Amino acid sequence: MTEDKTSIPDAHGQKRRLPPSRGSRKTRQAAWLFVAPAFLAYAAFVLVPLGMSIYYSLLRWDGIGKASFHGLRNYVTVLTDSDLLQIIGNAFQLVLYFTLIPVLLGLAVASAIRSHMDGRFGTLTRTVLFLPQVIPLVAAGIAWSWMFASTGLVNQTLKAIGLSSWARGWLGDFVWALPAVGIIGAWVLLGLCTMLLVTGITKIDPSLYEAARLDGARPWHEFRYITLPGLRQEIGVCITVTVIAALASFDIVYISTQGGPGITTTVPGLEIYRLAFAHRQVGLASALAIVLMVLVLITIAPVQWFTRDKK
């Protein structure tokens, strides 16, 4: 848009596009040649499958035999079946753990350690906190399955501090399995969020804090009126990343609980996999897949809207 404002009307009173080369036929051809390979790969393995997903979602199909047209009935099932609704609900419960813990704890830690991240100690901190981002989620799942096992570290600690009655097989417990899975996600994402927030804080003008202190602001006020508004964008990024991780989770759940006990930890990603490849309900699996995609989009959109820098 800015280009148009700087352009100069030519002899015919039409706007001349700047830079002049951009609109020419040759440039357009070159543009297509540069973009085409990426677009073909994207089309072949994302756009076409997505279209197929939508098509499958309208079918009643076992993946082998003849498919019959099923209209929107698969979607009605996804949105009314109590099991499937619980599974979608599970994903949103995971958002609470995957998002709230890393963001709130990250905020607390980041504002406390604001100016202590330079030098060797800072490098060491960064390295350690990024470890969960580098290893496969499956490995995190295995590590934490062991932590939550009956003789694992969580129960060992509880027994050591005299809370033996609390000890249990966490991942097999109908009440505690989902929170336990949530803790695994929180552990994976906590370091990343903390570091993003620390970086955000170091970008806030230090004179703001000095001025606040001269005005007699308490730490809480500093946090509320300087740190929090200054971190708007970074908080937005953390929420976006963690919400997607929760709603589209698969690896951690597949490894740590396989959705059990019952369906207490089943998430949409796992259910799509099961419906399509174990129960041979390709149509229903596809409808759930489309619903999952839409849920991610409508959950992320307002976060992006509220936390982007208003320019």
Place this chain on the structure above:
Amino acid sequence: MKTATPNTLLARGLIILLMIVTLLPFLSMLSAALAPQGTYPNGLQWPADPQWGNFVRAFEVARMDQLLLSSTLIVLGVVPISVLISTMAGYGLAKLTSNKYKWLYLVFVFGLTLPFEAVITPLYYEVRALGLLNTRFAIILPLIGLYMPFSVYWMRAHFLNVPHDLTEAAQLDGATRWKEFWLVQVPLARPAIMSLTILLFLWTWNQFLLPVVLVQDPMQRTMAGALGAFQGQWGTDIPLLCAGSLLILTPTVALFLVFQRQFVAALMQGAVKG
């Protein structure tokens, strides 16, 4: 700056606590990995007689050498092509198209938040129709497509910030678009390309869903995919499972420790842009 005020101590204490929380699961796995075979160890307890041999056995049982080879082949199939064609597309979209073609970019961006689960079922049938099921191409080809939204977004953002004078200067010197791209733009884009390479390497190496669905044989999978099969097979042998898991995460952790600075920068930017 160096004075240890109570605040500094509190901050350091918090950081150290956070680091311990991050490291505990790894330590717990290590202590279990060293327990005698067939025992059911305790969460965190240094064994009286550490069985380092468990790692040797896990190496053999998991066929680590083959897994390394397989993951490397997959990464080599995915990353160079993805980086090349997304760099080209990023350049094309940032420098060669006007606002009229914004829709093309928006079509790419649309895929940014797409969960892989949303397309995994049709991908299975597509890959089967291509006759590639149970080969590494079943992982390689779809991943190239699935990484395009992010990669194109990433490279376009870089090229938007390159001053336009450069293009004009190159053209005055008589360079074709293709020459300008390779001789002027790509060398300048090296930091962006480097970060993208690291991210795509990590995501490919750690990819789990595609290998599990599209490839039966664990030896043709990524490390992460193979770990799933390993857990299925040895899930009850805690020492061996922990030793195997630690071995399987060693390669990326080692690379990460060597290129720590670049990895951290890439992961941070990746999160911000994604």
